Amino acid sequence: MPPSMATENSTNTSRAEEFKVQANEAFKAHKYSQAIDLYTQAIELNNDNAVYWANRAFAHTKLEEYGSAIQDATSAIEIDPKYSKASTAGFCFGYYRRGAAYLAMGKFKEALKDFQQVKKLCPNDPDAAKKLKECEKAVMKLKFEEAISVPESEKRSVADSIDYHTIVCYWGGGLGMLEPDSNAEWRSIGSKTALCNNREKGIELARTSPGPSYVSLKVTAVAAAVALLAVYVGTKGSIAVATTAMAIVLVVLGTCWQGRCKESVFTKGRTLDLEVDSQYSGARIEGDVVTLDFVKKMLEDFKNQKFLHKRYACQIVLQMRDLLRELPSLVDIHVPDGKHFTVCGDVHGQFYDLINIFELNGLPSEDNPYLFNGDFVDRGSFSLEVILTLFAFKCMCPSAIYLSRGNHESKSMNKIYGFEGEVRSKLNDTFVELFAEVFCCLPLAHVINNKVFVVHGGLFSVDGVKLSDIHAIDRFCEPPEEGLMCELLWSDPQPQLGRGPSKRGVGLSFGGDVTKRFLQDNNLDLVVRSHEVKDEGYEIEHDGKLITVFSAPNYCDQMGNKGAFIRFEAPDLKPNIATFSAVPHPDVKPMAYANNFLRMFS
Numbered sequence: 045m046p047p048s049m050a051t052e053n054s055t056n057t058s059r060a061e062e063f064k065v066q067a068n069e070a071f072k073a074h075k076y077s078q079a080i081d082l083y084t085q086a087i088e089l090n091n092d093n094a095v096y097w098a099n100r101a102f103a104h105t106k107l108e109e110y111g112s113a114i115q116d117a118t119s120a121i122e123i124d125p126k127y128s129k130a131s132t133a134g135f136c137f138g139y140y141r142r143g144a145a146y147l148a149m150g151k152f153k154e155a156l157k158d159f160q161q162v163k164k165l166c167p168n169d170p171d172a173a174k175k176l177k178e179c180e181k182a183v184m185k186l187k188f189e190e191a192i193s194v195p196e197s198e199k200r201s202v203a204d205s206i207d208y209h210t211i212v213c214y215w216g217g218g219l220g221m222l223e224p225d226s227n228a229e230w231r232s233i234g235s236k237t238a239l240c241n242n243r244e245k246g247i248e249l250a251r252t253s254p255g256p257s258y259v260s261l262k263v264t265a266v267a268a269a270v271a272l273l274a275v276y277v278g279t280k281g282s283i284a285v286a287t288t289a290m291a292i293v294l295v296v297l298g299t300c301w302q303g304r305c306k307e308s309v310f311t312k313g314r315t316l317d318l319e320v321d322s323q324y325s326g327a328r329i330e331g332d333v334v335t336l337d338f339v340k341k342m343l344e345d346f347k348n349q350k351f352l353h354k355r356y357a358c359q360i361v362l363q364m365r366d367l368l369r370e371l372p373s374l375v376d377i378h379v380p381d382g383k384h385f386t387v388c389g390d391v392h393g394q395f396y397d398l399i400n401i402f403e404l405n406g407l408p409s410e411d412n413p414y415l416f417n418g419d420f421v422d423r424g425s426f427s428l429e430v431i432l433t434l435f436a437f438k439c440m441c442p443s444a445i446y447l448s449r450g451n452h453e454s455k456s457m458n459k460i461y462g463f464e465g466e467v468r469s470k471l472n473d474t475f476v477e478l479f480a481e482v483f484c485c486l487p488l489a490h491v492i493n494n495k496v497f498v499v500h501g502g503l504f505s506v507d508g509v510k511l512s513d514i515h516a517i518d519r520f521c522e523p524p525e526e527g528l529m530c531e532l533l534w535s536d537p538q539p540q541l542g543r544g545p546s547k548r549g550v551g552l553s554f555g556g557d558v559t560k561r562f563l564q565d566n567n568l569d570l571v572v573r574s575h576e577v578k579d580e581g582y583e584i585e586h587d588g589k590l591i592t593v594f595s596a597p598n599y600c601d602q603m604g605n606k607g608a609f610i611r612f613e614a615p616d617l618k619p620n621i622a623t624f625s626a627v628p629h630p631d632v633k634p635m636a637y638a639n640n641f642l643r644m645f646s
Contacts, residue, residue: 064082098140110145113141139162143175342433354472361475362478369485382614383613385612389575390417391420391430391596392427393426393462410441417450419574425462425635425637428467451501496617497562514532534551537585538554559586572590572610595607601634607625
């Protein structure tokens, strides 16, 4: 190598290290976008350093750009496959970062392969062993859920089984109801059924109720113990052993519940009356009408960390489902001349910041309407309070608030990022299914005065999509992994023209030319979307034709960003953007209800 080239390489290596140091400092300050830019400059000077790629992958993960994180981690792995001490560190970090990104996307089987490789390369690392064990448990749970899953065509709606007018019983984590003209029959929600002997408080299950026998329960308990032991011992073949054991649990329980055993150890199972006790001091719905007084009382209770009675929570969720099912997938909103309309972005369970929005801009009402543009839940640990607040306002006055579905209004996201765990903790399992059903009823997009298109994610992988195509989408399902519905919920804008791969690993990235053609094809003026953290709470892109709005300030208590909302005044619909900072909240950390393995990588 000529001396001049060697000197240049040495200089580039030195400068690359300087950029890496600066990037690390930006990362520590939670300035992840800046860190990515600095790691990129380091890579441009020295693209053979696996650490740079692995570090940038970590920064992408912090911004939920899991597709980009997987690409960078894969580059770190491919740089140097040798097993020298120097390369092994980068090699481990590459697999480690890629495995973490796969976990965040819910791709547990792919993550397991990477963490098995991490353990192989770093056999004495206790952290690697811990992560591998957590990943094994996640895969086992996934296999178990797949084993007990019911085909969509055979599933029964939980909401259709409940009439909040007749709710009286609670048992084993499920809601129950009595028929209006029945003194004895009780139907629980789910596959289990039982009989109540009367409507009085403290009802016990009748001995004729189906339930597992003593022997059945012993077999089930042993099988479950084998499953847990296999996971925690972590021996070779543990996943197979655990899955087999859990299959035994499934078969035994399924046989017992469906076979109507003569003797039930649940004869004295715990039952509770869902009639509201006279000592309950929280918000109450009188009759069927959700009033402003009720909503205000509920908000005060939530601010003081008091829960809403399950009966009223159920009533709100069921009423909300009835309202949403009548709406099209694309909702047209009319704002009269001289009136205004407010659009908010992601809230992500940050209830106290939601209350701050209302303090700044007024409570939702017919004269002060809002559109919340998806991702109401997950990550923040007050997601239940957020969703019940939004639902209650919608029940109170349907024209006061509009709600768009986000990518986090889905089972797959809720299982990982906290909403499912939070609902189980604050309510029960039945409400998990109720919310999942209601989320499938949420509209996918809105159009304000035929001019402003509002959607959570973004635009499409093909040109020529018309509003009529969006209107025709059958949205009553979990989001698919491709197609128009997926792209509406997941896509992001990019500064380059054309289309590119998604930095999230789902959907796509689209340029200003794509935005321009979509607006022209549909005679629209503006796209408003959310889905991304922005330092100022918003960002205007694509020659002013696209605005991102994000309404969760200091996202996850660490990003330091502002929140924002957009206020449109009719008839010109000029966007007026207001920004705000985070407010204090009780000492409950974000992700408090998220899956344990995800908290390990946060």
